Amino acid sequence: MSFFLHILGTSSALPTMKRxxxxxxxxxxxxxxxxxxxxxxxxxxxxxxxNVNKIDNIFISHLHGDHFFGLFGLLSTLDLMxxxxxxxxxxxxxxxxxxxxxxxxxxxxxMSYKIQFHHLGxxxxxxxxxxxxxEVRSFPLSHRIACSGFLFTAKENPKKNIIKEKISxxxxxxxxxxxxxxxxxxxxPTGEVIDNKLLTYPKLSARxxxxxxxxxxxEQNIQLLQNVDLLYHEATYEHKLKDLAEITRHTTAxxxxxxxxxxxxxxxxxxxxxxxxxSLTNILEEARQNFEKTLLAKExxxxxx
Amino acid sequence: MSFFLHILGTSSALPTMKRxxxxxxxxxxxxxxxxxxxxxxxxxxxxxxxNVNKIDNIFISHLHGDHFFGLFGLLSTLDLMxxxxxxxxxxxxxxxxxxxxxxxxxxxxxMSYKIQFHHLGxxxxxxxxxxxxxEVRSFPLSHRIACSGFLFTAKENPKKNIIKEKISxxxxxxxxxxxxxxxxxxxxPTGEVIDNKLLTYPKLSARxxxxxxxxxxxEQNIQLLQNVDLLYHEATYEHKLKDLAEITRHTTAxxxxxxxxxxxxxxxxxxxxxxxxxSLTNILEEARQNFEKTLLAKExxxxxx
Numbered sequence: 001m002s003f004f005l006h007i008l009g010t011s012s013a014l015p016t017m018k019r020x021x022x023x024x025x026x027x028x029x030x031x032x033x034x035x036x037x038x039x040x041x042x043x044x045x046x047x048x049x050x051n052v053n054k055i056d057n058i059f060i061s062h063l064h065g066d067h068f069f070g071l072f073g074l075l076s077t078l079d080l081m082x083x084x085x086x087x088x089x090x091x092x093x094x095x096x097x098x099x100x101x102x103x104x105x106x107x108x109x110x111m112s113y114k115i116q117f118h119h120l121g122x123x124x125x126x127x128x129x130x131x132x133x134x135e136v137r138s139f140p141l142s143h144r145i146a147c148s149g150f151l152f153t154a155k156e157n158p159k160k161n162i163i164k165e166k167i168s169x170x171x172x173x174x175x176x177x178x179x180x181x182x183x184x185x186x187x188x189p190t191g192e193v194i195d196n197k198l199l200t201y202p203k204l205s206a207r208x209x210x211x212x213x214x215x216x217x218x219e220q221n222i223q224l225l226q227n228v229d230l231l232y233h234e235a236t237y238e239h240k241l242k243d244l245a246e247i248t249r250h251t252t253a254x255x256x257x258x259x260x261x262x263x264x265x266x267x268x269x270x271x272x273x274x275x276x277x278x279s280l281t282n283i284l285e286e287a288r289q290n291f292e293k294t295l296l297a298k299e300x301x302x303x304x305x
Numbered sequence: 306m307s308f309f310l311h312i313l314g315t316s317s318a319l320p321t322m323k324r325x326x327x328x329x330x331x332x333x334x335x336x337x338x339x340x341x342x343x344x345x346x347x348x349x350x351x352x353x354x355x356n357v358n359k360i361d362n363i364f365i366s367h368l369h370g371d372h373f374f375g376l377f378g379l380l381s382t383l384d385l386m387x388x389x390x391x392x393x394x395x396x397x398x399x400x401x402x403x404x405x406x407x408x409x410x411x412x413x414x415x416m417s418y419k420i421q422f423h424h425l426g427x428x429x430x431x432x433x434x435x436x437x438x439x440e441v442r443s444f445p446l447s448h449r450i451a452c453s454g455f456l457f458t459a460k461e462n463p464k465k466n467i468i469k470e471k472i473s474x475x476x477x478x479x480x481x482x483x484x485x486x487x488x489x490x491x492x493x494p495t496g497e498v499i500d501n502k503l504l505t506y507p508k509l510s511a512r513x514x515x516x517x518x519x520x521x522x523x524e525q526n527i528q529l530l531q532n533v534d535l536l537y538h539e540a541t542y543e544h545k546l547k548d549l550a551e552i553t554r555h556t557t558a559x560x561x562x563x564x565x566x567x568x569x570x571x572x573x574x575x576x577x578x579x580x581x582x583x584s585l586t587n588i589l590e591e592a593r594q595n596f597e598k599t600l601l602a603k604e605x606x607x608x609x610x
Binding site for chain 1 (some may be wrong): 318321325347348352374381402406435
């Protein structure tokens with residue numbers, strides 16, 4: 001199953017000439033999960049050729065403007081496009097109040113589609129979404145207001161994928177194909193046994209993507225995110241601004257690297273950079289002191305998981 | 306006095322790859338007036354090097370999202386930048402409800418500066434802003450919800466501007482300069498009379514800029530906007546979509562040209578284009594059938610008034 005992340009915004013609080021506000025789309029075999037929705041997310045989706053109407057599930061980490069002000073325009077655009085399909089929004093309770101009170105910026109009761117709100121808890125890791133291929137858990141972060149991280153898991157496919165050329169090579173019937181997908185070897189009409197491994201692709205095990213912003217460094221979360229394939233972690237400041245990071249409840253690049261190292265993740269992607277940094281070289285180097293396999297998230301880039 | 310318009314967005318309802326949502330900044334000798342504030346206005350200001358903190362007065366035509374969803378981010382950014390100076394917002398009453406109710410997207414009571422709301426009337430042309438150099442009037446448009454147009458007037462300067470070189474040429478004293486600025490001729494120590502016209506620049510008479518969007522074509526407004534120097538008028542559709550324009554309460558390009566012709570304006574600037582049009586050639590040609598001095602508004606362009 002294809003499983004990749006499309007970065008739309010990496011700036012914290014204020015946009016810059018080059019960096020947009022927090023937003024990313026996780027694409028799991030054509031299921032599109034929007035994670036945070038800073039202002040101009042719909043423009044970024046246009047620019048990077050992501051069809052807004054493919055979004056069925058939106059995950060909002062917390063209700064600071066740089067993480068959700070793009071929702072108004074996006075939801076309004078879906079209405080103007082005549083969307084019929086329900087959209088799920090996973091967020092803290094106050095978002096429903098903002099969108100459904102009589103003085104909401106947009107009248108969600110008169111739109112062409114329904115919004116189903118799923119309120120995030122604040123205390124423990126919880127499964128909030130589950131289908132045949134994807135499971136999503138939320139877990140608590142520690143910021144100035146209630147804030148949640150998300151752990152997306154692309155499940156191991158219980159069936160194996162058959163190599164297409166083998167179907168014609170052995171002139172396989174539908175029932176034979178089903179058996180092979182279930183892991184059986186193939187016995188030809190002449191009695192030859194063909195090993196299942198020669199007929200199928202290697203099975204992909206479950207893959208994990210974790211999203212952690214905005215938050216201070218949290219020791220307790222290291223256990224929750226052990227061995228994830230890709231960790232997106234905020235790195236708002238260089239470590240010499242550790243005091244400011246503490247006051248504003250953000251993580252330094254050094255700490256993000258430390259977290260990745262202790263959690264033994266496969267790859268670390270840094271984001272949510274303070275607008276004060278024109279160059280992010282120091283941010284990257286600082287994180288790499290602790291964890292070599294670190295990258296800077298960048299608008300428009302795609303990361304395979 | 307310099308008086309020019311900076312276009313930030315020309316798309317109606319939905320943004321496109323090239324066109325942003327309604328927003329423009331009128332610069333009157335360093336006074337910055339923001340007119341409408343669609344999503345991503347603050348990004349457009351960054352891109353076009355307009356300092357957001359120079360905005361003291363914001364004018365919102367109506368409360369459809371494509372004209373005000375950018376306010377949340379812009380106001381929040383001003384707060385994060387620590388702005389102290391009050392900001393004036395001229396809009397219909399509901400905007401204050403949206404921004405000041407307990408479930409507002411941002412808590413305006415805890416920001417670093419105050420917002421003063423000025424509620425627009427709906428019936429007659431009214432002076433809503435007046436200082437030594439600029440006067441602004443609002444007037445009713447006809448759209449699906451309450452909507453106002455704005456007429457900005459750069460007042461005639463009561464004093465004349467002296468040609469700097471003449472000060473040293475005639476070794477003028479301060480009191481002599483004041484007299485010349487008030488229109489008097491200069492009499493030299495030898496009794497020679499120097500005509501005031503030779504010492505000063507030609508006086509600029511009052512200049513007018515009118516903003517009309519969103520609205521159907523309104524015959525009654527033609528009198529209100531006679532002879533304005535620059536008219537920005539919406540031209541959402543080509544005239545063959547006149548029926549749709551009627552239903553959605555918008556103007557066709559043909560009608561915008563007709564309005565400009567009847568109002569005898571000096572120049573017409575078309576905007577608020579439907580996202581269905583990749584090329585705007587037909588829109589421009591249609592308006593020019595009625596009014597030759599028509600231009601298409603374009604993101605980033607500056608128009609002298």
